Amino acid sequence: MKILVEKKEFLEYPEDVKLLLSIALYEVTPYSWDKIAEMLGFNPLILKERLKAFGIPLHKYGEQEMLGEIQTARNL
Amino acid sequence: MVSRRCLVKSKPRAISNTSFISVMHDIGYLNLCSEVFEKIYVSQSVYDEVKQSGVRSLMAQIEELIGNKFIITKKCGNVALVNSLRSFLGSGEAEIITLALELKDVEVVILDDLKARNLYARLGVNKRLLGTIGVLKFMFTHGILKESIDTVITKLGRAGFRFKKDLFKDC
Numbered sequence: 315m316k317i318l319v320e321k322k323e324f325l326e327y328p329e330d331v332k333l334l335l336s337i338a339l340y341e342v343t344p345y346s347w348d349k350i351a352e353m354l355g356f357n358p359l360i361l362k363e364r365l366k367a368f369g370i371p372l373h374k375y376g377e378q379e380m381l382g383e384i385q386t387a388r389n390l
Numbered sequence: 391m392v393s394r395r396c397l398v399k400s401k402p403r404a405i406s407n408t409s410f411i412s413v414m415h416d417i418g419y420l421n422l423c424s425e426v427f428e429k430i431y432v433s434q435s436v437y438d439e440v441k442q443s444g445v446r447s448l449m450a451q452i453e454e455l456i457g458n459k460f461i462i463t464k465k466c467g468n469v470a471l472v473n474s475l476r477s478f479l480g481s482g483e484a485e486i487i488t489l490a491l492e493l494k495d496v497e498v499v500i501l502d503d504l505k506a507r508n509l510y511a512r513l514g515v516n517k518r519l520l521g522t523i524g525v526l527k528f529m530f531t532h533g534i535l536k537e538s539i540d541t542v543i544t545k546l547g548r549a550g551f552r553f554k555k556d557l558f559k560d561c
Contacts, residue, residue, distance in 0.1 A: 345505065346505040348481070349483075357443045362412075373502050380557040381557065387524040
């Protein structure tokens with residue numbers, strides 16, 4: 315089940331806490347990484363750069379998503 | 391011998407979120423996008439996100455591509471739809487999806503985030519949805535990328551993508 319959250323206090327948390335929070339929010343909410351970045355006061359590019367530095371997977375494509383991508387690319 | 395690149399049909403026009411442009415810049419393939427697309431539209435928020443990120447090399451390349459009229463910034467008309475989509479998506483993603491509905495000449499919408507892609511699919515927009523993986527697969531298949539497929543896969547992994555490598559290689 316996905317939950318909706320939007321707390322202004324998030325903006326005041328230390329940066330390392332916000333990074334951990336972003337990972338949790340992506341798991342439990344319907345929000346995209348960019349939406350979460352905005353909620354936490356990050357530039358979306360910067361948030362994703364920080365997460366990548368920790369080896370956090372940003373986009374986990376399952377078999378269906380991969381096959382869809384490849385099919386669309388084939389018909390481009 | 392006929393080059394595989396000769397088989398590329400007329401190039402489509404695309405609209406893209408920040409993620410794709412940033413990833414393609416990071417892995418050194420952004421300049422090659424003009425071999426796939428005629429032009430790429432970005433929204434004002436996408437442009438602002440890049441500008442405010444402070445990544446100078448990316449901003450310099452974007453400005454160069456804007457100067458070459460390959461990247462074109464557009465403003466959204468339907469602010470109500472943007473605001474509605476922003477309940478779940480970032481400003482750039484919301485504007486890209488809205489512009490996809492507004493720009494008649496756009497054929498391909500480029501989004502990487504799975505939640506943004508799912509929302510786009512539910513809206514039933516009649517334009518092809520593609521991500522960085524699909525664009526790179528196209529580039530590789532058509533001989534636009536000169537690097538090995540393993541190198542491309544490694545770069546995608548470093549850019550935060552997780553996927554079955556065999557599918558990328560074999561399909």
